[in-house]
Amino acid sequence: MSSQVAAMPRKTRGPWAVAFAKLATDRAAMASLAVFLIIVLACFSAPLYAKWAGTDPFASTLDAVIQVDGADVPVMEQTTEGLGLGYTPIGPTWRLGNYFLGADSQGRDVMARLLYGGLNSLLISGAATIFTLIFGTLAGLIAGYFGGITDTVLSRLLDVLWAFPIYLLAISLSIVTIAQGIAIGPIEIQSGSLWLPIIIIGIVYIPYVARPIRGQVLALRHSEFVLAAINLGVPGRRILWRDILPNITTTLIVFVPLMMALNMLTESALSFLSIGVQPPAASWGTIIQDGQALLYTRPLVALVPGLAIAVSVMALNVFGDGLRDALDPRSKVRLGRD
């Protein structure tokens, strides 16, 4: 009761302001956001890092020699004992700009590749999220609002997509398109393009967005304000745009971090299987794959990108949860000032 009384003067605050205020008090969510933003900033600085370090993260440098503590050290060290079998890439020097995390089996700077890999992983997961949200929302809005045969056709199409296990569908689509790319009429996507994993990941998650949106739109379609608008002769397109879409915006916002986390995992899995980002480009998944052959001697090559994925996905999920709580009017999260 007392809190209700105390909240009285704040009635004039808009729902967004209340939500942001709620979010700001959620320490876990804010810490996650900070962690994620640091990762984003670091990854977007990849070209600067590579330039500063004077390294090309995409070219083989098996014969390179670097200086560590004033001594010349080959990037690929040949075993000198016994039969002299095999080469081992240099381990971490822990010196920024000089093979900080060591080299991979091509003699490339793992730190530079990690940043470039993160950049690609973020770009793909971000773009795939936008793709999914646009097409998922569109499908959900149209199916939920127009109903009837439109709803039946769209819903069955979504059911077909939904019926496939996500990874199986993504892997199948990737295998089919990876060698030749996509060419549909004037649209042509080269096989090495980042658009390929973006579109594939974007497509497979459309039902995950479209179905809950459709459910919400179905409920809104029968709400009084929508019925009133229909009876007043307001065109359906306008009702969708002005009345229904704003009411599902919070759901879409909550979807962003959660979908991005899912997309990041999917992208990493595809790249790990060589059907996502193509070499010599990097993503965290491809670096893990490269590092798999070095697990015994240079485990960091695979562990660090794995850790980067885990931290990013966890940060996005925790932030997504916080966002959902903040945007949910029934949420029990209280504002500190209330």
Add this chain to the structure above:
Amino acid sequence: MKKLLLAASAAALLAGSWLAPAQAEYLKEHRGGTIRLLARSAAGTLDPHINYTDQGWQMYQPIYDGLVAFRKAEGVDGFSIVPDLAEAMPQVSNDGKTFTFKLRKGIKFSNGQDLGVKDVVASFQRIFKVSGPTSGTFYAGIVGADKCLADAKSCTLEGGVVADEAAGTITLNLTKPDAEILYKLALPHAVILPADTPAEDMGSKPIPSTGPYMISAFDPNKGMTVSRNPNFKQWSEEAQPEGYPDVVQYDFGLSEEAAVTAIQNGEADWMFDALPSDRLGELGSKSMDQLHISPLSAWWYAPLNTRMAPFDNEKARQAVAYAVDRNTLVKLFGGKVLASPVCQVLPPDFPGHEDYCPFTKNPGAKWSAPDVDKAKQLVEESGTKGQKVTIIVEDTAISRSIGVYLQSVLTSIGYVADVKPISSNLQFTYIQNTNNKVQMSVTQWYKDYPAASDFLNILFSCASFREGSDASINISGFCDKDIDAQMQKALDLGVTDQKAADKLWAAIDKQVTDKAPAVGLFTPKRLDFVSKRVGNFKFNPQFNWIITQSWVQ
């Protein structure tokens, strides 16, 4: 040819008489036990007329027999042909077109059936009836093979394989002399199976065998058990010697890393798959006495599509050959102990091989260093600079590494290159099909038998190129009528004068290398890691480690 065959038989007898007492003594001492082998996966079908894998061929050696066999010996001796189910080397007549074999008596299959000439006839027919992978190539020269290839089900090989039940002989008639026919008859695709073996791929069902061992259990997802054939009595130590272990247990499914650990711990004795690259250093220094390095007649190469830009231009192809640093590739493969740089097609110590390398800093016999300036100049002259090139590689650590390296090389000489790893199960057929428009790829060729034609004729003859087919082994699409005519001449010459033929093959090797339809990368070596208890390791150059000639107790 007849003289050559007689000489080979005499030498074989001599070698056999030397080996016999030693083997008998060792058998007393070391016979018994179970040798445990590991592989990531099974080698596919168990059917020896169909299976075309190194793994399968190696395992068939103590199980199945042909009329003749590669001698179960180490070194160059292992390439020689000795009589197996046949009593002696065949009598050759009709200008090298007819081969008459006399079948040994008293040999039984593992199911107790007697081996007879009818089994031999049925087995040759079966090669075609099951559409064996080499029926249209290796055995197409048998009289009647054309009809069998056209209508496999009703294959009789009439006039091609003729049995004389009373005399116990089989006569093989060829449409024209073939200097390599005995090699082809010694391969698992020509082993003799019971006449009543169904004319279909037997898949996971073991077929009765004549050798000292038989397949007693097989599950493609778990493993294979090979035990002693109760009906086997040794008839020729050099063709089919009795083995040491009682059982060969071949388990599938363990990763390479886990397999290494299992061998280190004495839980397994050998692994088929290549050793993981990050364990090489450790094993090479701590387990030297358990490692065996053996030369292979094999070729890692990068086919360049001679029918597609930019590599339809000879200068563009030569540019790539000049630019590739073979030392780097050797490094990627594990170092000089495990591979040697090459420029040409025929592997070292192979019939017809003469050291030759035109694409190096100082052209001559051996590769010394890449000549990137020359490569850039050739790219300029070819007018192909700036063109896009995609390299298709297998999705394995080593192939991917090579692909990424080659992408760097192509970029450095002026192309816009990218690399695509494709699943190992698909890549080899994918790069053969012209519909896939593959410009450049990375692949390997391991010899079927020790003859220059098995590299040059198969990989670069006009007949090996088939538009739009998954089985177009001439991946480069290279077809030079003049070189083709010389290859035919060399094949014919081999029937009467193998030395002269090999000389001609050496010249052909140089001509093909000059035209650069493919870039030779390196010749690999085989690295076998065995447990401490494995003794008497023998490496046969044709079928690799002779498993059952090693003992475990």
